[in-house]
Amino acid sequence: MPKISVIMGVYNNKNFELLQKSVDSIVNQTFTDWEFIICDDGSINGTLSQLKAIAKKDSRIRVLSYKENKGLNFALNTCLHYARGEYIARQDDDDISKPERFQKQEDFLNKHLEYDVVGTCAEVFDDNGIWGKYEVPEKPEKNDFYWNSPFMHPTVMVRKSAYNELNGYRCAKETRRCEDIDFFMRFYASGRKGYNIQENLYEYRMDNNSYEKHRPMKYRIDEAIVKYKGYKAMKNLLGGIPFVIKPILVGMIPQKLLYKIKKKNY
Numbered sequence: 001m002p003k004i005s006v007i008m009g010v011y012n013n014k015n016f017e018l019l020q021k022s023v024d025s026i027v028n029q030t031f032t033d034w035e036f037i038i039c040d041d042g043s044i045n046g047t048l049s050q051l052k053a054i055a056k057k058d059s060r061i062r063v064l065s066y067k068e069n070k071g072l073n074f075a076l077n078t079c080l081h082y083a084r085g086e087y088i089a090r091q092d093d094d095d096i097s098k099p100e101r102f103q104k105q106e107d108f109l110n111k112h113l114e115y116d117v118v119g120t121c122a123e124v125f126d127d128n129g130i131w132g133k134y135e136v137p138e139k140p141e142k143n144d145f146y147w148n149s150p151f152m153h154p155t156v157m158v159r160k161s162a163y164n165e166l167n168g169y170r171c172a173k174e175t176r177r178c179e180d181i182d183f184f185m186r187f188y189a190s191g192r193k194g195y196n197i198q199e200n201l202y203e204y205r206m207d208n209n210s211y212e213k214h215r216p217m218k219y220r221i222d223e224a225i226v227k228y229k230g231y232k233a234m235k236n237l238l239g240g241i242p243f244v245i246k247p248i249l250v251g252m253i254p255q256k257l258l259y260k261i262k263k264k265n266y
Helices: 016-027 047-055 072-082 101-111 160-165 179-189 217-234 237-244 246-251 255-265
Strands: 004-010 034-041 061-066 087-090 117-126 129-134 157-159 194-205
Touching: 004 016, 004 072, 016 034, 016 047, 034 047, 034 072, 047 061, 061 072, 072 179, 087 101, 087 160, 101 117, 101 157, 101 194, 129 194, 157 160, 179 194, 179 217, 217 237, 217 246, 237 246
Parallel strands: 004 034, 004 087, 034 061, 117 194
Antiparallel strands: 087 157, 117 129, 117 157
């Protein structure tokens, strides 16, 4: 049985080179006792064929698929159903894990039984290279959920037992683009704790340009609903109310101004 199960959802991948580099960053981990479960989420552009070709290169890689696009939360739950590892690691299809990421996260969870999730900080990059940093608090508390999620979803490693007890990711209309914040809020509402290693053990792809499109307002409304439910479950709704409407307000900011804010934050 592998110690770590890596899970990834992929839908209509647009850049095979980035996908290959992402998978290679797992294959090249210094910690080698892992399985990699990739779920094709109903792609219609040949992504499944790409994934099958990649899987042939390493017996630890397994590809799952179904015909209809169901969303990342459903894809990740499908991976979890087949995962055999004690720990579950996330990975996105256009990001890079540093070689020592798994070794350091696995060692941390082995030594710190009081924590059920461990994430990391990250470097932010695009086609021109690294242009920023994504920082997260070392020991997140409930109040750290006010402004943004205190965990960077694709960097985390979670005990499989925690996923099981929370029934994985919640599949609902409002979680289709914010399955991560919903999971972490339910995670903290259940009394669990998490930690972030203060090292850049991940490279997160984010385009650094002023032409990046806004997230559609319907998804921002979904996020507001998720945060309302999350703050209520964590019993910090009073302090969280102003941040429930934050996603909607951000969606009203002109794109060029939002770009300047993003540049400053990263």
